Amino acid sequence: MDLQSYKDVYVFIEQRDGVIQSVALELLGKARDLADALDEKVVAIFPGDSISGKANLLIEHGADSVICIDSPHLGVYLTEQYTQAVYQVVEKYLPSILLIGATTIGRDLGPRLSGRLLTGLTADCTKLEISPERNLLMTRPAFGGNLMATITCIEHRPQMSTVRPGVMKKRERDIEREGEIITFTPVFDESKFRVKLLESVKEEKGKIDITDAKILVSGGRGAGSAGFKKLKELANVLKAEVSASRAVVDAGIVSHDRQVGQTGKTVRPNLYFALGISGAIQHLAGMEESDYIVAINKDKYAPIFQVSDLGIVGDVTTIIPLLTERLAKEKKSK
Amino acid sequence: MNFELNRRQELFTQMIREFSDKEIKPLAAEIDEQERFPLESVEKMAELGIFGIPVPVKYGGAGGDNIMYSIAIEELSRVCATTGVIVSAHTSLCVAPILEHGTEEQKRDYLPDLCSGKWIGAFGLTEPNAGTDASAQQTTAVLDGEDYILNGNKIFITNAGYAHIYIILAMTDKSVGVKGVSAFIVEADRPGFTIGKKELKLGIRGSATCELIFENCRVPKKNLLGKVGGGFSIAMKTLDGGRIGIASQALGIAQGAIDETIKYTKERKQFGRSISKFQNTQFQLADLYTKIEASRLLVRSAAFKKDTGVSYAADAAMAKLFASETAMEVTTKAVQFHGGYGYTREYPVERMMRDAKITEIYEGTSEVQRMVIAAKIFK
Amino acid sequence: MKIVVCIKQVPDTTEIKINPVTGTLIRDGVPSIINPDDKSGLEVALKLKDKYGAEITVITMGPPQADAVLREAMAMGADKAILLTDRKFAGADTLATSNALSAALRKIDWDLIIAGRQAIDGDTAQVGPQIAEFLDIPQISYVKDLDFDGETQFTIKRETEEGYQILQAEMPLLITVLSSANKPRYMSVGGIVEAVEKDVLVLGAADIDADENRLGLKGSPTKVYKAFSKGVKSAGEQFEVEAEEAVGIIISKLKEKFII
Numbered sequence: 001m002d003l004q005s006y007k008d009v010y011v012f013i014e015q016r017d018g019v020i021q022s023v024a025l026e027l028l029g030k031a032r033d034l035a036d037a038l039d040e041k042v043v044a045i046f047p048g049d050s051i052s053g054k055a056n057l058l059i060e061h062g063a064d065s066v067i068c069i070d071s072p073h074l075g076v077y078l079t080e081q082y083t084q085a086v087y088q089v090v091e092k093y094l095p096s097i098l099l100i101g102a103t104t105i106g107r108d109l110g111p112r113l114s115g116r117l118l119t120g121l122t123a124d125c126t127k128l129e130i131s132p133e134r135n136l137l138m139t140r141p142a143f144g145g146n147l148m149a150t151i152t153c154i155e156h157r158p159q160m161s162t163v164r165p166g167v168m169k170k171r172e173r174d175i176e177r178e179g180e181i182i183t184f185t186p187v188f189d190e191s192k193f194r195v196k197l198l199e200s201v202k203e204e205k206g207k208i209d210i211t212d213a214k215i216l217v218s219g220g221r222g223a224g225s226a227g228f229k230k231l232k233e234l235a236n237v238l239k240a241e242v243s244a245s246r247a248v249v250d251a252g253i254v255s256h257d258r259q260v261g262q263t264g265k266t267v268r269p270n271l272y273f274a275l276g277i278s279g280a281i282q283h284l285a286g287m288e289e290s291d292y293i294v295a296i297n298k299d300k301y302a303p304i305f306q307v308s309d310l311g312i313v314g315d316v317t318t319i320i321p322l323l324t325e326r327l328a329k330e331k332k333s334k
Numbered sequence: 335m336n337f338e339l340n341r342r343q344e345l346f347t348q349m350i351r352e353f354s355d356k357e358i359k360p361l362a363a364e365i366d367e368q369e370r371f372p373l374e375s376v377e378k379m380a381e382l383g384i385f386g387i388p389v390p391v392k393y394g395g396a397g398g399d400n401i402m403y404s405i406a407i408e409e410l411s412r413v414c415a416t417t418g419v420i421v422s423a424h425t426s427l428c429v430a431p432i433l434e435h436g437t438e439e440q441k442r443d444y445l446p447d448l449c450s451g452k453w454i455g456a457f458g459l460t461e462p463n464a465g466t467d468a469s470a471q472q473t474t475a476v477l478d479g480e481d482y483i484l485n486g487n488k489i490f491i492t493n494a495g496y497a498h499i500y501i502i503l504a505m506t507d508k509s510v511g512v513k514g515v516s517a518f519i520v521e522a523d524r525p526g527f528t529i530g531k532k533e534l535k536l537g538i539r540g541s542a543t544c545e546l547i548f549e550n551c552r553v554p555k556k557n558l559l560g561k562v563g564g565g566f567s568i569a570m571k572t573l574d575g576g577r578i579g580i581a582s583q584a585l586g587i588a589q590g591a592i593d594e595t596i597k598y599t600k601e602r603k604q605f606g607r608s609i610s611k612f613q614n615t616q617f618q619l620a621d622l623y624t625k626i627e628a629s630r631l632l633v634r635s636a637a638f639k640k641d642t643g644v645s646y647a648a649d650a651a652m653a654k655l656f657a658s659e660t661a662m663e664v665t666t667k668a669v670q671f672h673g674g675y676g677y678t679r680e681y682p683v684e685r686m687m688r689d690a691k692i693t694e695i696y697e698g699t700s701e702v703q704r705m706v707i708a709a710k711i712f713k
Numbered sequence: 714m715k716i717v718v719c720i721k722q723v724p725d726t727t728e729i730k731i732n733p734v735t736g737t738l739i740r741d742g743v744p745s746i747i748n749p750d751d752k753s754g755l756e757v758a759l760k761l762k763d764k765y766g767a768e769i770t771v772i773t774m775g776p777p778q779a780d781a782v783l784r785e786a787m788a789m790g791a792d793k794a795i796l797l798t799d800r801k802f803a804g805a806d807t808l809a810t811s812n813a814l815s816a817a818l819r820k821i822d823w824d825l826i827i828a829g830r831q832a833i834d835g836d837t838a839q840v841g842p843q844i845a846e847f848l849d850i851p852q853i854s855y856v857k858d859l860d861f862d863g864e865t866q867f868t869i870k871r872e873t874e875e876g877y878q879i880l881q882a883e884m885p886l887l888i889t890v891l892s893s894a895n896k897p898r899y900m901s902v903g904g905i906v907e908a909v910e911k912d913v914l915v916l917g918a919a920d921i922d923a924d925e926n927r928l929g930l931k932g933s934p935t936k937v938y939k940a941f942s943k944g945v946k947s948a949g950e951q952f953e954v955e956a957e958e959a960v961g962i963i964i965s966k967l968k969e970k971f972i973i
Contacts (some may be wrong), residue, residue, distance in 0.1 A: 016875075066812070079842075079851065079853075080851060080856075081853055088779075103874060104854070104855050104871075104872065104873045104874055106836075107838045108842060108852070108854045108855070108856070110839070110841035110842075111807065111837075111838065111839035111840075111841075111843045111846075112842045112843070112845070112846050112852065114808065114839070114843065115808065115811065115843040115845075115846030115847060116846055117891075118808070118934075119808075119934050120806060120808060120934030120935035121807070121808070121837075121839060121935070122935055123835075123836065123837040123838060124836060124837075133890055137938060141836075142834065142835060142836075142940070143724070143726050143834055145849070147776075147941070147942055148940065148941050148942070149939070149940040149941075150937070150938040150939045150940070151935050151936065151937060151938060152935065152936055152938045153848050153934050153935045154936070155934065156934035164910060166847070192851075193883055194851040194883065195851045195853060195880055195881070195882045196880065196881045196882070197877065197878060197879075197880055198868070198878075198879040198880065198881055199879045200873070200876070200877075201876045201877050201878070201880045202875045202876040203875075203876040203877070271967070279599050281598075281602055281603075281675075282675075282680065284601065285597075285601055292967075292970055293949070294963060294967075295949075296959075299918075300951070300953060303603075305949065305951055306603075306949075308948070308949045308951075309949045309950075309966075310949060310950055310952075310962070310963065310966050311949055311951035311952065312951075312952055312953075312954075312959045312963065313951065313952065313953035313956070314953070314956060314959055315956070318956045319956045319959055319960060320714065322956055322957065322960045323960045323963060323964075326960050326961075326964055327964065328725065330964065340909075341784070341909045342906055342908075344910040345781075345784060345785065345788060345900065345905045345908070345909065346900075346902065346905050348785070348900075349788070349899055349900040349902075349905065353899050381901070382899055382900075382901045382902055383901045383902035383903045383904075384902060386902075387902055391903070391906075395903075396901070396902035396903040396905075396906055397903060397906045397907075398902055398905075402902070551895050678715070701760055
């Protein structure tokens with residue numbers, strides 16, 4: 001493999017129903033950093049059906065050029081159709097780096113494509129950098145997040161990586177930015193199209209198991225029954241689930257399937273809010289393994305503060321609505 | 335000599351441990367509280383073949399051994415002693431006597447449905463006036479043509495009401511004392527056989543313990559288990575095997591209680607450090623842990639002897655004596671370690687303490703075990 | 714129908730701890746389990762077997778100790794087992810792993826290949842699709858549910874971020890299954906007794922006609938450059954301030970930790 005002939009940082013642009021997904025713009029932002037470090041270009045690979053009109057948005061978010069693959073076969077994502085299209089682009093243009101969003105589409109396409117290209121793929125990267133030798137350093141969690149590993153793909157190209165939505169930051173849109181839009185027409189082998197899509201259904205995600213939640217907003221006696229409405233509002237803004245201590249469940253305010261602790265469930269979310277929970281030992285047993293614990297309690301000696309990463313001594317009922325409001329604002333400004 | 339589990343025993347331990355933690359443990363407090371027989375657990379255990387562990391495949395069993403059976407009772411009882419005794423009474427007191435003393439026809443007639451868990455088994459020996467002195471049987475079985483006619487009462491019968499098959503001891507000839515006791519296989523639907531009052535108990539409250547009433551209950555001759563007059567010997571051998579089950583139950587209760595206590599003492603902080611850091615905690619738990627491990631060795635050794643066909647009566651008695659007294663000591667101390675919390679139903683140790691007590695009483699009290707052991711010493 | 718289920722032996726990561734001094738993984742005493750997604754994949758196969766009859770072969774690549782997960786799978790109801798084990802497979806990344814597994818799969822017959830979506834020790838979700846690519850068969854990933862017409866056609870429910878898709882495909886096919894698709898059955902007692910007596914087919918690199926340059930560390934395009942722990946949890950901070958300020962602190966901390 002002649003590594004020298006591969007250059008530039010490519011980003012797979014995921015669209016759904018013609019709407020460019022946020023993760024694609026985030027990857028363009030990261031690709032920009034990487035390309036600048038290499039003094040190379042950012043190229044967007046943009047497959048879809050009648051999508052070329054939207055290509056400019058990609059340039060405004062950091063792409064130097066966009067390769068539009070416009071085809072009726074590519075309206076909805078299907079593994080083989082997309083693999084053929086992107087594979088042909090890679091074979092023709094020889095990218096050095098190819099970034100893909102780690103969505104249910106990207107995590108289906110990425111490995112299939114890497115298999116066809118016989119190159120390496122590193123999943124769910126949380127950090128991407130360029131080494132002094134101009135290779136891509138891909139850092140990702142391993143062993144259930146207990147360990148971080150930095151991965152390289154030195155002797156194969158492209159260096160492929162998937163990144164979860166929300167991990168990278170998109171650049172400010174710059175409507176002045178200019179770039180090149182290229183149209184690419186793949187040659188499809190339709191005999192390989194062996195999976196049919198019968199229907200796509202969107203559904204409101206119903207109640208989830210609190211042990212699966214990434215963020216939990218948990219309330220105790222100190223939150224009060226009226227306070228639980230406020231907790232739910234906070235949970236909505238954070239896309240979190242509401243859970244509770246035993247006292248609250250026993251009082252009938254929250255159902256038992258949301259109880260954290262010895263007699264409830266053991267949870268280990270990325271973020272745990274303990275609101276008005278004093279931290280009885282039986283509660284701590286169910287949540288102290290959480291990655292990051294924010295506790296708010298009136299009693300500065302409450303045991304919950306022994307396990308929390310961030311402790312706030314104060315009144316839950318006044319702090320929560322303020323926090324919800326601020327977080328909602330933050331979200332909008334994004 | 336080898337103290338290691340073999341591969342199938344190891345794999346079995348993995349399964350039964352996970353099954354107990356995920357399927358049985360969540361129900362333990364509830365069935366205790368409601369004094370409810372856990373039919374849903376029976377169904378789940380039946381699917382996995384837990385009701386016929388040490389029975390050959392040709393009789394519908396799983397083809398396992400008594401070590402596996404003992405591990406099953408231990409692991410189930412670690413999280414729920416009620417569930418442990420349901421399987422133990424079924425297997426040791428009903429399946430085993432049919433397997434060991436039944437005719438080929440009886441084995442083929444009864445074992446497949448007992449092993450599949452379609453039928454539950456029970457055993458009726460104890461009477462109001464025949465407890466530790468099991469020879470004082472008053473239930474009678476009188477031959478009348480092709481049938482025996484049973485009359486009398488049995489009490490404290492585990493699985494009563496839910497069982498389909500009962501092994502019943504009755505006097506066929508009062509004049510010769512214990513040599514006049516015979517054993518019968520009695521189906522639950524025999525006319526004249528009814529279930530009396532259900533006992534309200536201190537522990538193992540989910541298990542059904544009732545009186546059995548026989549009023550002119552006709553049982554065909556072919557249901558005689560073993561020889562006429564051979565019943566007392568069958569009953570004693572059955573209890574020898576049953577003691578492996580109860581010793582395993584006691585062992586499981588003790589293990590469950592110490593697991594809870596270790597966890598609690600690590601979490602509970604007093605005077606600024608977790609109570610597991612205090613030497614008093616460590617030394618007491620070290621002693622208890624040692625006794626539990628000693629119980630396990632006794633239980634497994636008795637089960638191993640049963641599997642290899644060596645006489646094991648005294649071994650089973652020693653295992654049951656030591657494991658049940660250990661269970662009582664461990665659970666009592668577990669409650670103490672938990673302090674006020676331990677006395678509440680928020681934590682499982684108070685239930686374990688209540689459950690442990692029966693293991694010193696049923697299938698021969700600790701005093702009976704000492705008699706059995708002494709008999710071996712001074713024979 | 715012949716079904717192959719690819720399974721992996723993984724450490725139970727919920728029990729893994731980091732040595733706070735050295736920052737390395739403590740794997741001692743951590744139990745090994747069948748990867749949860751794979752176990753649900755096996756359950757999908759067992760349900761098909763219950764309903765339509767099928768011969769299920771489980772395959773794993775790993776050290777000789779991986780025999781344990783094959784026995785477990787057979788105790789749950791799988792019929793046959795293959796263990797791919799060889800020093801030449803060691804150090805494989807997903808591509809080299811997929812290459813070895815697909816080479817072995819070319820040696821046997823199958824109509825449906827089932828893998829778990831991803832393994833809990835790596836979370837890559839790559840081996841399933843890469844095997845499908847190497848075997849030149851279609852793949853459907855993130856499978857929640859599967860219907861079979863009893864002949865050759867599968868109707869499959871695939872989970873997406875917004876909901877689900879219903880897809881249709883014929884044999885041969887590879888699917889990757891989510892652990893939320895079902896609750897895998899337990900091993901049965903009788904199954905355990907039989908499983909320990911059964912033979913496991915052990916294959917090495919020489920048995921599968923694979924290009925040795927594409928196996929193990931040598932055949933892996935990706936390499937681990939370094940591994941490190943995220944750092945030990947420090948003692949928490951505590952603030953006693955006015956509500957407004959408290960909210961400011963919370964938000965800045967969460968941003969710092971990339972949680973929001």
